[in-house]
Amino acid sequence: AELRAENSLLRSRVAALEAGEAGEGAAPSDAAVQEMDLAAAMSALRAHASVPRVAAAVGERLADLCADERSRQAAAEAGAIELVMAALRTHSEERVQCKGCAALGTICSGTEGGAEGRQQRAADAGALEAVVAAMRAPPTHA
Numbered sequence: 001a002e003l004r005a006e007n008s009l010l011r012s013r014v015a016a017l018e019a020g021e022a023g024e025g026a027a028p029s030d031a032a033v034q035e036m037d038l039a040a041a042m043s044a045l046r047a048h049a050s051v052p053r054v055a056a057a058v059g060e061r062l063a064d065l066c067a068d069e070r071s072r073q074a075a076a077e078a079g080a081i082e083l084v085m086a087a088l089r090t091h092s093e094e095r096v097q098c099k100g101c102a103a104l105g106t107i108c109s110g111t112e113g114g115a116e117g118r119q120q121r122a123a124d125a126g127a128l129e130a131v132v133a134a135m136r137a138p139p140t141h142a
Contacts (some may be wrong), residue, residue: 008039009047035055038065038075045083052096055087059099066106073114075107076121085125088134097134104131 012028027048033041034057041061048054062080066072075081081104088100108119122128134139 004039004120008037008043010025011040012036012044012047027054028049028057030057033061034064038071038078038080039125041065042078042080045087049086049090052091052093054094055091056093056099059084059087059096059103061127063106065100066103066109069110071111072107072110072112076114076118080107081118081122081125081127085122085127085130088130091099092137094133094137094139097137101131101134 012032025047028036028044030053033044033054038045041058044054045058062075066075066080071101084100084103084107085095091097103124107128108115108122
């Protein structure tokens with residue numbers, strides 16, 4: 001597991017460099033995030049949790065990846081629900097809230113095995129309250 005996480009981090013760094021970003025630990029571009037697999041996207045969010053642009057891009061990528069029902073359970077087991085919840089709690093920007101809620105909805109969708117567990121996991125993490133708060137928040141314009 002430790003080697004996988006390190007490999008994912010290295011892949012995200014390579015993607016950032018290929019996207020023209022310089023510097024050690026530079027946040028990946030939105031385009032680079034959209035090319036990442038699940039592990040790399042989650043590593044990017046862990047490494048750049050303080051960057052709202054990365055949080056929004058990863059939320060969007062997770063929603064895309066989890067459109068495939070086989071990926072939903074893998075994402076949940078890898079901690080995607082908790083990672084997205086941390087981003088929602090950290091960033092009030094409308095784009096982060098929107099993309100984060102979309103990611104949660106996609107990860108928790110479906111009726112296949114594991115769907116109820118994912119839904120309960122999200123509820124236990126405070127997702128219902130976070131989604132309602134995002135819906136009630138006044139729009140922000142950047």
